[in-house]
Amino acid sequence: MRVAAAILRKELRLELRTFESIPGMALFSVTTFVVFHFGLNRATVAGDLAAGILVVTILFAGMLGLNRLYVADEEQGGFDGFLLAPVDRTWLFVAKAVALFGYLTVLEIVAVPAFAFLLLGPGIGQALPGLIVVLALVNAGFAIIAALVGALAVRTRARDLVGPLIALPLLVPVVIGAAEALEPLLLEGGAAVLPVRWLLVLGLYDLVFGLLAIAVFDPLLED
Amino acid sequence: MTPAIELEKLGRAYGERAALADVSLTVEAGRTLVVFGPNGAGKSTLLRILATLLRPTAGTVRVLGEELPRRAWAVRGRIGLLGHEPLLYRELSARENLRYHARLHQVPEARIEELLDAVGMARRAQDPVATLSRGMVQRVAVARAVLHDPELLLLDEPRANLDPAAAELVDPLLRGRTRVVTSHDPAGGLADADIALGLRGGRPALLAAAGEVKPEQIGALYR
Numbered sequence: 001m002r003v004a005a006a007i008l009r010k011e012l013r014l015e016l017r018t019f020e021s022i023p024g025m026a027l028f029s030v031t032t033f034v035v036f037h038f039g040l041n042r043a044t045v046a047g048d049l050a051a052g053i054l055v056v057t058i059l060f061a062g063m064l065g066l067n068r069l070y071v072a073d074e075e076q077g078g079f080d081g082f083l084l085a086p087v088d089r090t091w092l093f094v095a096k097a098v099a100l101f102g103y104l105t106v107l108e109i110v111a112v113p114a115f116a117f118l119l120l121g122p123g124i125g126q127a128l129p130g131l132i133v134v135l136a137l138v139n140a141g142f143a144i145i146a147a148l149v150g151a152l153a154v155r156t157r158a159r160d161l162v163g164p165l166i167a168l169p170l171l172v173p174v175v176i177g178a179a180e181a182l183e184p185l186l187l188e189g190g191a192a193v194l195p196v197r198w199l200l201v202l203g204l205y206d207l208v209f210g211l212l213a214i215a216v217f218d219p220l221l222e223d
Numbered sequence: 224m225t226p227a228i229e230l231e232k233l234g235r236a237y238g239e240r241a242a243l244a245d246v247s248l249t250v251e252a253g254r255t256l257v258v259f260g261p262n263g264a265g266k267s268t269l270l271r272i273l274a275t276l277l278r279p280t281a282g283t284v285r286v287l288g289e290e291l292p293r294r295a296w297a298v299r300g301r302i303g304l305l306g307h308e309p310l311l312y313r314e315l316s317a318r319e320n321l322r323y324h325a326r327l328h329q330v331p332e333a334r335i336e337e338l339l340d341a342v343g344m345a346r347r348a349q350d351p352v353a354t355l356s357r358g359m360v361q362r363v364a365v366a367r368a369v370l371h372d373p374e375l376l377l378l379d380e381p382r383a384n385l386d387p388a389a390a391e392l393v394d395p396l397l398r399g400r401t402r403v404v405t406s407h408d409p410a411g412g413l414a415d416a417d418i419a420l421g422l423r424g425g426r427p428a429l430l431a432a433a434g435e436v437k438p439e440q441i442g443a444l445y446r
Contacts, residue, residue: 006326010312010319017314017351077310080276081367084310085327086300222278 003087007095014072015103021068022106029061029111033118044121051182054115055175058108058138063164065103066146069096070154083221093217097147104139120186127185130194134181137202141174144206148213151220170209177202225288227252227375227401228273234281235268242268243425244281250418252374255402257412257433259441260422266405267307269422270377273403274304287374300328303373305381309364313353317344317363320352321370328371338366343392357384365393378404382411409441 015021036045036053045053073079082092112131116124124131145167153163177198184192228250235243243265250256258266271277273286275295284291289298304310311320321335339345342362352360361384368376381397381404382390406412413419419436421429421444428444429436 002329003327006323010315010323013319014312014314072312072314076312077306077308078312080274080304080306080308081310081324082327083276084274084299084302084304085324086296087327 001091003085003091004095004098007082007092008098011095011099012102015099020071021065022103024068025061025064025103025107026110028064029057029107030114030118032057032060033111033115037118045119046121046186046188048179048183050115050120050186051179053119054112054182054186055138055178057115058104058111058135059142059168059171059175061107061111062100062104062142062146063167065100065107066150066163066167067153067160069100069146069150071159074154079221089218089221090214092221093147093151093213096150097143097213100143100146101139104142105136108135108139122186122188122190127191130185130191131182133194133199134178134185134202137181137199137206138174138178140206141202141209142171144209144213145170145174148209148217148220151217173205174202177205224252226250226285227254227287228256228403229285230282231284232282233269233272233279233284235265235272235277236280241425243272243279243422246282246420246422246427248418248420248427248430250401250403252401253399254417255404255415256418256420257416258403258405258420258422259407259409259412259429259444260405261445264422264444265425266422267379268425270304270306270379270403270405273375274302274377275299276304298375300371301374302377303368303371303375304377305364305368306377306379307383309352309360310367311352311360311363314351316349316351317355317366318348320363321366324367324370330371334370335366338370338396341392341396342366343389358386358389361385362389362393365396369396374400376400376402378402380405380407407445409438413438413441 149163149167153159156162181195181198184195226249230246230248233243233246234241258269260266272279272284275291275298278292287298287301318335325335339348342365344359344362347355347359376397404415413433413436416433419431419433420427421441423444429440
């Protein structure tokens with residue numbers, strides 16, 4: 001835990017110094033909503049369309065974070081520095097996943113109000129508690145997969161392409177689960193009940209991938 | 224007493240290309256092995272294998288009594304590596320970088336200040352590494368390499384970028400332990416060495432007690 005805290009502190013300090021991830025992710029999401037606004041030629045969206053737009057936009061904005069997650073470690077020798085330490089390497093995965101979870105949360109603090117303002121037909125207030133639960137599960141799933149895939153992709157020459165190409169298929173269940181869970185929350189007539197079944201699907205997927213990532217992360221860092 | 228390093232027909236290949244082959248030697252604890260050879264001779268590959276960062280593809284390696292890579296976890300933390308890359312995050316200050324590594328190695332904070340003083344970087348300790356000169360970065364990198372007081376030091380041209388005064392400053396920190404040092408300076412390197420290894424094309428071209436080697440023999444490796 002001490003090791004994960006040290007890595008996480010370093011990650012946050014680097015992000016605060018460079019602003020390489022969060023501003024880009026937030027700007028990308030707002031720009032995407034503007035593009036959807038004009039591209040769909042509709043003043044507002046609701047229901048399944050709104051859920052799909054929100055989830056896919058967050059997913060693509062998150063890809064920017066995935067691509068940056070290990071760049072400083074790869075380019076500035078952080079991997080070697082970490083690998084030389086007598087610590088469990090899984091803590092690197094844990095710290096990166098927690099950091100990305102945080103970045104996605106900040107992204108959504110910007111993106112959700114922007115979405116509500118630019119595109120969403122129904123008011124967001126009633127849907128907000130359910131939305132927070134669903135997005136927390138989305139963030140967890142995304143962060144786990146990105147922290148795993150990012151470590152693999154960053155050591156390849158075409159890392160900006162390889163990361164999303166591996167991560168996107170793995171994230172399809174998260175997209176389906178999130179879109180299904182969000183749809184009733186964003187209905188035109190007001191938010192309906194949160195579908196527990198889809199929350200369980202998301203939670204289970206996060207759990208399974210979390211355990212899988214912990215099992216394979218250490219060998220992944222070998223040369 | 225167990226030798227600090229025992230190599231038996233050590234080899235490392237990248238596909239068809241052998242970066243290192245047939246290296247067999249023993250280094251007793253407290254001794255210094257200096258490795259000479261032109262660029263691409265396999266010096267850095269040897270250091271990375273000894274540092275547990277690279278797996279050998281042939282032969283056997285024992286470092287500090289532990290067989291690599293099987294028991295790599297048992298020697299991490301007992302090894303200090305000063306490579307071509309300083310293994311420092313550019314956007315963090317010297318102190319923040321050392322604090323990060325100190326937490327990974329469970330080293331008390333007081334050691335950081337002691338080392339910053341020793342390498343003459345106390346006054347610039349708050350500045351981001353990106354703003355430091357190459358020589359200053361090398362001094363911080365030396366502090367990082369010896370932070371956890373390693374038994375074995377692996378030094379890839381440790382005096383690179385250092386002016387004579389700075390070299391004099393860091394030299395005491397690098398002495399008094401088993402060392403593997405790469406060098407391109409025949410006279411200076413031999414003066415430091417107990418054993419001299421000359422590599423050419425990844426293979427040992429010279430292996431002898433340093434006192435028995437003439438600088439001209441080292442020079443011949445580069446022709």
